[in-house]
Amino acid sequence: MSMAVTVTFLPERKTVSVHPGTSVLEAARKARILIKTRCGGKAGCLMCKVKDVSGEGLSAQADRERRKLLGTADGTRLSCQAKVVGDAVVEVPEDPLKSAVRKLLEKQQEEEEGLW
Numbered sequence: 001m002s003m004a005v006t007v008t009f010l011p012e013r014k015t016v017s018v019h020p021g022t023s024v025l026e027a028a029r030k031a032r033i034l035i036k037t038r039c040g041g042k043a044g045c046l047m048c049k050v051k052d053v054s055g056e057g058l059s060a061q062a063d064r065e066r067r068k069l070l071g072t073a074d075g076t077r078l079s080c081q082a083k084v085v086g087d088a089v090v091e092v093p094e095d096p097l098k099s100a101v102r103k104l105l106e107k108q109q110e111e112e113e114g115l116w
Contacts, residue, residue, distance in 0.1 A: 009033045010091040024079035041080035048079040057088025
């Protein structure tokens, strides 16, 4: 029987336990973290990019993923291809609209705090 491993998703800071060999995309779904994908996990659309923050805990890149991410050496992975093999920390890029709204709310909060 294999031991469970954990994946922590940033910036939400949600952690989920999964079996080793589970894809990051499957782990995200279990944690109710949205990672967009159009190809059904076939490494075709390149929409499911995440960043391996921990630098460990994920499988090595297979040839298919390496070819798709040619020239990307900053820890970027395809969540449909990267398998969890140990405890890992993964950063999910924020949706551009969500990011814009968050920044506006932060700015508004700073301005309100400056009034008092």
